Amino acid sequence: MQFKRGIKMVLQYGSGLLIFCSIVISLSAEPARDSLYEVRSPGNIFIEKFRSEPAFDYTEVVEENAWRARFIRWLSALLGGASAETTADILGFLFKIIAVGCVFFALYLMIKTGIIAPWGQRKKKFKRESVDTLVLSDSDRYRKLLGEALKMRDYKSAVRIHYLNVLYLLNEKELIHWDIYKTNASYIREIPSEKREAFRNLSYVFDCVCYGNFEIDEEVYRKTRHYFLDFEKEVGA
Known part of the structure; x- marks a missing residue:
């Protein structure tokens, strides 16, 4: 009887101890539900500072x-x-x-080249195509076109005709090789040295008269014409 009573007491105390241990273990495993914590995040200044660093630039x-x-x-x-x-x-x-x-x-x-007129000037309604093709033509056509320009009081075109006639004469004398795409500077380099300075001055007069931003009257034309006539005589026209 005593043996059975001892076993019964052991079972009673053992079951109680087992229940107590399970409660302790469950309480220790469960996190504290009533603890407070603060969520922290980096500020904008902190973020921008690192964005400005090349090492952190992932663009x-x-x-x-x-x-x-x-x-x-x-x-x-x-x-x-x-x-x-x-x-x-x-x-x-x-x-x-x-x-x-x-x-x-x-x-x-x-x-x-006369494709457009300078600002403030009206383009002359002269036969510019005829003037531009005058070179390598004949002297009769030169005189005809010059007469037409003077009749219309188109003195700039008249000076242009004089200059183109000079190129025609130089080409005829084989002092230059005329080409429609050549510039006056090309002819100055090409012409023989003994006539180069005179032709350079003539080209300067031509540029001032034909491309200067002013009108040319009869008096200016007459003063200009003798430069061309003198050079034509020098060439041997």
Whole structure:
């Protein structure tokens, strides 16, 4: 009987101890539900500071054309190690200057060849095509066109006819080789040295009269004409 009573007491106390241990273990495993905590995040200043650092810049950069990148690096080294951005700005500025220069040069050529009239002047309704094809023609046609220009009081065209006739005579004497695409400077370099200075002065008079921004009256024409007549005599017309 005593043995059974002992076993019964052990079972009672053992079950109680087991229940107590399970409660303790469950309480220790469960997190504290009533504890307070603060969510912390970096401020904007902190974030911007790291964004400004090159080491933390993860912006994807598109690779430029290889030749353009090499050229910018070469130009940057030539400029004493300037940054790529500065070099690109300088290069863009130079391209703009070249483009503007090309436009002005094209306008100059159009004015010089008579395609357009200078600003503030009305283009003369003279037979410019006939005048431009006068070179390598004959003297009779020269006199006819000159008479028509003087009759219309178109003294600029008259001076142009005189100059083209000089080119015609120089070509006939084989002192120059006339070509419609040549400039007056080309003829100055081409003409023999003994007549070069006189022809240079004649070309200067022609440029001033025909491309100067002023009207030419009969008095100015008469003062100009003798330069051409004297040169024609010198050539042997």
